[in-house]
Amino acid sequence: MGLFNFLKGEFLEVVHWEDSSQDTMVYKFPMTDKQQIKEGAQLIVRPSQVAIFVYEGQIADVYEPGKYELHTATMPIFTSLSNWKFKFENHFKTDVYFVNMKQxxxxxxxxxxxxxxxxxxxxxxxxxxxxxxxxxxxxxxxxxxxxxxxxxxxxxxxxxxxxxxxxxxxxxxxxxxxxxxxxxxxxxxxxxxxxxxxxxxxxxxxxxxxxxxxxxxxxxxxxSVEKAIDKRTEMGALGDLNQYMKFQTAEAIRDAAQNEGGGFASMGAGMGAGAGIGKVMADAMASPNQAQTQPQAQPHMETVACGKCGAQNRKGAKFCSECGFSFIKKCISCGHEIDPNAKFCMECGASQVVESKCPKCGESIDADAKFCPHCGQSTKA
Missing domain, CATH: 3.30.479.30 (Band 7 domain)
Incomplete structure (x- = not known):
């Protein structure tokens, strides 16, 4: 009976792992140096587990959840590594690791x-x-x-x-x-x-x-940064800081005026407080109106003189505001609008200088010329 129990203890018939912990990731199946797994033993791999067989430092077979019978047909890699098929043994020695795959x-x-x-x-x-x-x-x-x-x-x-x-x-x-x-x-x-x-x-x-x-x-x-953020939040909630400071000043003056005391000191404080409150309120009420009524500086505007009456007009105006003279000049050839001082048209290139003949010497002169530049003869005679 004792020999039977000894042999039964040497050859393992069931290999499994019941995980009762919450943090075990890997569990090596315990075997003594004398214990071996019996050929045909049962392997039980529970849900969220993977069983890995390691033989002489090399990873052999890997088993997903399920129930297996261990023999040469179900252990191809292990059989190849150990040359088991050439031996006539009914047991084998290997390390079995159970890996916990749960979250x-x-x-x-x-x-x-x-x-x-x-x-x-x-x-x-x-x-x-x-x-x-x-x-x-x-x-x-x-x-x-x-x-x-x-x-x-x-x-x-x-x-x-x-x-x-x-x-x-x-x-x-x-x-x-x-x-x-x-x-x-x-x-x-x-x-x-x-x-x-x-x-x-x-x-x-x-x-x-x-x-x-x-x-x-x-x-x-x-x-320190959290306090700075709180301060910035307070400033945003207060809105107009100028008006808030005026309100705070008025509150402080009112509290000073209500301070208990007697004699001329109290009377003077009350009179000073009243004057201070009046000034603060006046400033608070007058500031917006003054800002509205204060004349605004006009931007500098360039002007040009009318060629007919001499009145000053805004630069770029097309007609004189005094006499109605047109500042628009058109090309004498194509009719395109050009700059009043232009001598040639930017569209057709025609010269804008109108020439005439001097009545005395017959030389070509500008139509607007009052005297001939060649002989000095007046063109208006």
């Missing part, structure tokens, strides 16, 4: 050191943030190779610090590249979270992991 939710992240950011309104700022994320194993084989290796037991805590570092680094880059003003950060948590999640996904894939959810709960500014 690990409500994982906390936060900045250990403040994130430095440059803001257009406040300059260089120190920013702190925190939030939550969820992740799971997406590739069990990659996770085995890159992370837990040959550990018998692996939990979320053993990798969480590294994941947090990746997250904070990604969030810092996103905030720096997004260039969101400090006053608008609180309204952009969702957008920052989506951008950060896309960047974190690429970094998690290297380890066979996948981030399934990411949220920014808070991005906090230094206390």
């Amino acid at each position: 690990f939710t409500n994982q906390k992240w936060g900045t250990v050191n403040p994130i430095m950011m440059r803001d257009a309104d406040f300059g260089i700022l120190r920013l702190r943030g925190f939030g939550v994320y969820s992740f799971r194993v997406s590739d069990a084989v990659t996770f085995l190779k890159e992370v837990f290796g040959s550990n018998k037991f692996f939990t979320v805590d053993q990798i969480n610090e590294h994941l947090k570092s990746l997250i904070v680094s990604s969030v810092s880059d996103v905030i720096a590249e997004a260039k969101i003003p400090a006053m608008d950060l609180a309204t952009q948590y969702d957008e920052i979270g989506q951008l950060a999640m896309a960047r974190i996904t690429d970094r998690f894939e290297i380890y066979g992991l996948m981030i399934s959810d990411f949220a920014v709960e808070n991005l906090s500014l230094p206390e």
